[in-house]
Amino acid sequence: MQNLTVLGTGVLGSQIILQAAYHGKDVVAYDINDEILGKLPARWEFLRERYLADLPDATEEKVDAAVAxxxxxxxxADALKDADLVIEAVPEVLDIKRDTWAKVAAVAPEKTIFATNSSTLLPSDIADATGRPERFLALHFANEIWRNNTGEVMGHAGTSADAFEDVARFAEQIGMVAIRVKKEQPGYVLNSLLVPLLSAAADLWVRGVADIETIDLTWRKATGAPAGPFQIFDVVGMETPYNLNVRSDDPVKREFAEIIKRDYIDKGRLGLAAGKGFYDYEA
Structure with a gap:
């Protein structure tokens, strides 16, 4: 499992890429056009500062070696030609994920194991589109994976035991604590706990019960947590909560998505990685 290909170079995709490379893996960073890929050097510089600040063993030389x-x-086809493992981190939309995997299946080597980083979708929702369901499963990372280092491994009924353990070992090799999820669960363990918190915070804000700062302050002070829910939204980035809520049956969740699109995404306030989201970080 030396050769990794990551599909998608957004907030979490770029973190997976650098984390794997930092731990010695050879990584291909795939995205749909060169314009997107041209933004990666700036992303590596942003993550470099986080690694140096957060990891006691991080050095400029280690980060340079990882980027190399x-x-x-x-x-x-080029991105997949040597892949032992493919991790997909494309937008959280089922049709996009299924279409991506169908294209991957047409060109990936037989040896390649397929893993989705989907936050909420089940592997069984996607498995048949991969052409090799027995070698398909989920490997889900928490945001800021260099310090929130869990890798949740979750198969579906048709995932082989060997593929499951290979991916769990890979997670451990890149510095993760492998969380072996025993049965399919929307949101795995982490998001089954986190999403209700974030949804409740969004509901309180949209309905005018409290403002963003008060909601975050309440959560931090009352629980001792280091970050409030809207600070967590900023770490995750705006695209994910928008995609998760825009088609909801709940009118409050749909309104939340509309506000995110109008007042944040359309204004370039994409979250911590962009320097501004619900909060300003550029200073």
Whole structure:
């Protein structure tokens, strides 16, 4: 499991890429065009500062070596030609994920194991689109994976035991604590706990019960947590809560998505990685 290809270079995809490279893996960073890939050097510099600040063993030389092990590509066949493992981190929309995996299945080597980083979708929702359901499962990372280092491994009924353990061992090799999820669960363990918190915070805000700062302050002070729910939204980035809520049957959740799109995404306030989201970080 030395050769990794990551599909998608957004907030979490870029973290998976650098984390794997930092732990010695050779990584291909795939995205749909060279314009997107051209933004990666700035992303590595942003993450460099976080690694140096958060990890006692991090050095400039180690981060430089990690970046040197990353090869960008916008050609899917080229990106997959040597892959032992593919991790998909494309937008949280079922049709997009299924379409991506169908294209991957057409060109990936037989040896390659497929893993989705989906936050909420089940592997069984996607497995048939991969062409190799027995070698398909989920590997889900918490945001800021260099310090929130859990890797939740979750198969579906058709996932082979060997593929499951191979992915769990890979997670451990790149510095994760492998969380072996015993049965399919929307949201795994982490998001089954986290999403209700974030949804409750959004509901309180949209309905005018309390403002963002008060909601976050309440959670931090009353629980001792280091961050409130809207600070967590900023770490996750705005695209994920927008995609998760825009088609909801709940009118409050749909309104939350509309506000995110109008007042944040459309204004470039994409979250911590962009320097501004619900809060300003640029200073």
């Amino acid at each position: 092990r990353i090869r960008p590509s916008s050609d899917l």
